[in-house]
Amino acid sequence: MAENAVAEEIDLSKIDKICEKYKGKKGSTIPVLQAVQEEYGYLSKEMLERMGDVLNVSPHELYGVLTFYAQFYTSPRGKYVIRVCRGTACHVKGSGRISEVVKEEFGIGNGETTDDYGFTLEEVSCIGACGMAPVIMVNDKTHGNLTPEKSREIFREYAKKLKEEE
Amino acid sequence: MSAVKTDIIEVHICTGTAGVASGAFEVMDAFNEVFKSKNVPAIVKERECKVKKTGCRGLCERDVLVDIYLPGEEVATYEHVTPDKVQTIVDEHIGGGEPVKKWAAKKSYYDFYKLQKRYVLKDCGVVDPEDIDDYIQLGGYEAITKVVKEMSPEDVIEEVKKANLRGRGGGGFPSGLKWTFCRKSPGNHKYLVCNADEGDPGAFMDRSIIEGNPHDVIEGMLIAAYAIGCNEGYIYLRAEYPLAIARVKKALKVAEERGYLGDNILGTEFSFKLHLKEGAGAFVCGEETALLASIEGERGMPRPRPPFPAVKGLWQKPTNVNNVETYANLPMIIKNGSEWYSNIGTEKSKGTKIFALSGKVKSTGLVEVPMGITVRELIYDVGGGIPKKRKFKAVQMGGPSGGCLPEDLLDTPIDYDSLIAAGAMMGSGGVVVMDETNCMVNIAKFFLTFTQRESCGKCIPCRVGTKTMLDILERISEGNGREGDIELLESLAEDIRVSSLCGLGQTAPNPVLTTIRYFRDEYEAHIYDQKCPARECSELIEFVVKDERCKKCGICKKVCPVDAITWEKGQVAYIDKETCVKCRECIVNCPFNAID
Numbered sequence: 001m002a003e004n005a006v007a008e009e010i011d012l013s014k015i016d017k018i019c020e021k022y023k024g025k026k027g028s029t030i031p032v033l034q035a036v037q038e039e040y041g042y043l044s045k046e047m048l049e050r051m052g053d054v055l056n057v058s059p060h061e062l063y064g065v066l067t068f069y070a071q072f073y074t075s076p077r078g079k080y081v082i083r084v085c086r087g088t089a090c091h092v093k094g095s096g097r098i099s100e101v102v103k104e105e106f107g108i109g110n111g112e113t114t115d116d117y118g119f120t121l122e123e124v125s126c127i128g129a130c131g132m133a134p135v136i137m138v139n140d141k142t143h144g145n146l147t148p149e150k151s152r153e154i155f156r157e158y159a160k161k162l163k164e165e166e
Numbered sequence: 167m168s169a170v171k172t173d174i175i176e177v178h179i180c181t182g183t184a185g186v187a188s189g190a191f192e193v194m195d196a197f198n199e200v201f202k203s204k205n206v207p208a209i210v211k212e213r214e215c216k217v218k219k220t221g222c223r224g225l226c227e228r229d230v231l232v233d234i235y236l237p238g239e240e241v242a243t244y245e246h247v248t249p250d251k252v253q254t255i256v257d258e259h260i261g262g263g264e265p266v267k268k269w270a271a272k273k274s275y276y277d278f279y280k281l282q283k284r285y286v287l288k289d290c291g292v293v294d295p296e297d298i299d300d301y302i303q304l305g306g307y308e309a310i311t312k313v314v315k316e317m318s319p320e321d322v323i324e325e326v327k328k329a330n331l332r333g334r335g336g337g338g339f340p341s342g343l344k345w346t347f348c349r350k351s352p353g354n355h356k357y358l359v360c361n362a363d364e365g366d367p368g369a370f371m372d373r374s375i376i377e378g379n380p381h382d383v384i385e386g387m388l389i390a391a392y393a394i395g396c397n398e399g400y401i402y403l404r405a406e407y408p409l410a411i412a413r414v415k416k417a418l419k420v421a422e423e424r425g426y427l428g429d430n431i432l433g434t435e436f437s438f439k440l441h442l443k444e445g446a447g448a449f450v451c452g453e454e455t456a457l458l459a460s461i462e463g464e465r466g467m468p469r470p471r472p473p474f475p476a477v478k479g480l481w482q483k484p485t486n487v488n489n490v491e492t493y494a495n496l497p498m499i500i501k502n503g504s505e506w507y508s509n510i511g512t513e514k515s516k517g518t519k520i521f522a523l524s525g526k527v528k529s530t531g532l533v534e535v536p537m538g539i540t541v542r543e544l545i546y547d548v549g550g551g552i553p554k555k556r557k558f559k560a561v562q563m564g565g566p567s568g569g570c571l572p573e574d575l576l577d578t579p580i581d582y583d584s585l586i587a588a589g590a591m592m593g594s595g596g597v598v599v600m601d602e603t604n605c606m607v608n609i610a611k612f613f614l615t616f617t618q619r620e621s622c623g624k625c626i627p628c629r630v631g632t633k634t635m636l637d638i639l640e641r642i643s644e645g646n647g648r649e650g651d652i653e654l655l656e657s658l659a660e661d662i663r664v665s666s667l668c669g670l671g672q673t674a675p676n677p678v679l680t681t682i683r684y685f686r687d688e689y690e691a692h693i694y695d696q697k698c699p700a701r702e703c704s705e706l707i708e709f710v711v712k713d714e715r716c717k718k719c720g721i722c723k724k725v726c727p728v729d730a731i732t733w734e735k736g737q738v739a740y741i742d743k744e745t746c747v748k749c750r751e752c753i754v755n756c757p758f759n760a761i762d
Contacts, residue, residue: 033446
């Protein structure tokens with residue numbers, strides 16, 4: 001599993017500018033975490049410390065909030081994030097198998113990232129596209145009416161795309 | 167459907183989430199390109215041709231859906247449109263006046279709408295959600311104009327009370343009464359919050375309303391804000407809905423520019439600032455006190471009530487929380503009057519309800535029906551029944567807080583009170599249909615897995631209780647169930663229901679309780695016979711092809727991903743248990759139910 005190997009080389013100075021915008025504003029903890037994560041893709045211990053300094057709040061407080069919500073990440077994620085919907089409609093139409101196909105293709109389980117930071121698997125509760133269940137999202141693109149085989153083709157296409165981009 | 171009145175040619179393309187996923191923007195580009203090219207029929211050159219993006223009109227499964235508006239003719243709808251069909255549609259239909267029959271919407275498309283009463287969704291799928299002028303042209307912002315210029319706040323509350331609007335978020339609390347509490351609370355600064363944290367798996371009503379007609383929700387919030395005396399508001403929208411977020415952002419900006427939001431709205435004393443707050447992925451934030459904690463930037467944990475938000479809500483100020491659909495009902499109540507509104511629906515549940523119909527039903531999508539219609543009508547007449555000639559087994563209504571209803575309760579009328587009596591609930595409106603291949607123990611386990619994961623952990627009954635229930639369900643579905651497990655589940659469920667802090671915990675046992683109530687025999691088969699009658703729990707399946715039922719078609723061999731099946735023409739298939747990974751592909755695909 002990929003760990004924080006790249007953390008030291010990251011330029012943290014952008015954090016200051018982002019945080020200034022939110023400083024002193026009530027209710028800004030979640031938006032500021034979202035903004036910093038938007039920039040870096042995840043939130044490391046070092047980033048939280050820097051944020052705490054600028055915002056004048058304890059990094060522990062920030063950590064407490066971020067661990068509560070599913071959409072904050074404490075380690076880097078894949079270039080392509082595969083969200084497999086595990087909502088009710090998708091469940092009754094067999095979405096469990098789609099997660100298995102991800103495992104078969106990339107060797108990753110829920111919440112895991114491939115070693116080359118290519119793909120992350122995330123099982124999500126419901127992406128609200130039940131009319132076309134079972135559904136997955138790869139980054140912002142939604143793919144619906146899947147079968148295990150159709151999903152396998154889609155994953156292989158993304159794998160091909162990833163190779164070409166390198 | 168009436169004839170088109172304008173003299174321009176319009177092409178409406180569904181660009182809801184499902185539409186976009188099916189390629190709506192590509193279809194849109196194709197129409198634009200064809201219209202611009204030289205190779206077009208004369209009529210296209212003579213007239214203005216407008217390609218318009220609209221929101222979801224409901225039947226997501228048939229996307230990309232395209233409506234063609236020709237002057238003086240009835241609107242024609244095409245389903246499953248792809249870019250390569252566009253040139254033909256333009257040539258034959260727009261140019262030649264002959265609709266392309268093979269791609270035109272079929273009878274089942276129109277059947278889907280026959281029993282529906284689309285009032286809240288009237289303009290969803292018609293209006294361009296990113297164009298405020300389009301909304302205004304269809305009568306938008308007329309209601310708020312009437313409210314601020316002709317009505318007192320008390321008049322508005324009275325009107326909503328007379329209409330007997332009940333909260334669409336699940337509980338069904340009378341909205342007018344809720345507003346009165348907040349209005350009467352002392353304080354100058356009051357908040358209005360729109361709960362758009364639609365986290366129920368199997369629900370997408372709020373997403374579709376916001377994506378399809380965001381200004382309708384904003385106008386509804388303005389009406390409520392005026393009536394209660396709120397000067398600031400938040401739309402708390404879940405981050406999983408990127409398209410809805412983008413459209414709300416745009417709508418808020420334009421509404422402010424046009425003077426519908428901000429200071430001195432429409433030149434009056436009334437001021438209202440409205441912000442968008444993106445959620446960060448926590449189901450419990452759909453609970454109103456947790457939602458408020460989340461807006462404040464805290465961990466989204468529920469707070470004990472009382473004090474209720476109407477007294478001490480957001481930042482300790484009086485706050486009114488309603489959901490998206492409730493607000494979306496308001497403009498039409500004001501425009502058409504409470505008398506008109508209260509004629510729709512049943513005695514105690516007025517108006518319509520929007521449902522997200524999905525699962526094992528032919529026409530899946532978004533439907534709006536009058537209260538009082540039966541569950542059977544919803545599934546069979548609107549949804550077209552169960553596909554693949556399979557048998558109906560149960561319908562799950564109300565999400566993780568709701569329950570599963572069996573066949574003999576299909577004639578239950580859809581209203582708040584009848585559904586609760588049957589053991590389900592209106593909830594936010596998710597309706598997931600299940601057929602004979604769905605295991606009821608598995609579905610109970612599915613919901614418990616969900617609530618257990620989403621439990622915030624603040625109170626013990628919910629945190630530990632749901633985990634214990636889940637453990638029991640897991641061992642039952644793996645064939646290790648014990649005598650007394652069903653009774654244990656029932657007793658745990660009662661304890662969790664009475665002692666949890668918030669709605670999430672109090673209702674979490676419902677899916678288990680209703681499946682035990684109506685499908686007890688299935689639980690017993692798992693525990694005492696180590697059998698899963700629906701053949702969904704793979705630990706309890708033998709994976710053996712039964713000679714007498716196998717028709718030797720070989721489909722199972724084709725679908726097996728690990729080549730565990732040997733079959734030759736004219737022979738019964740054989741599954742090699744060493745290679746088999748128990749993925750159930752063969753069972754799902756066998757047309758003859760020949761694998762046990």
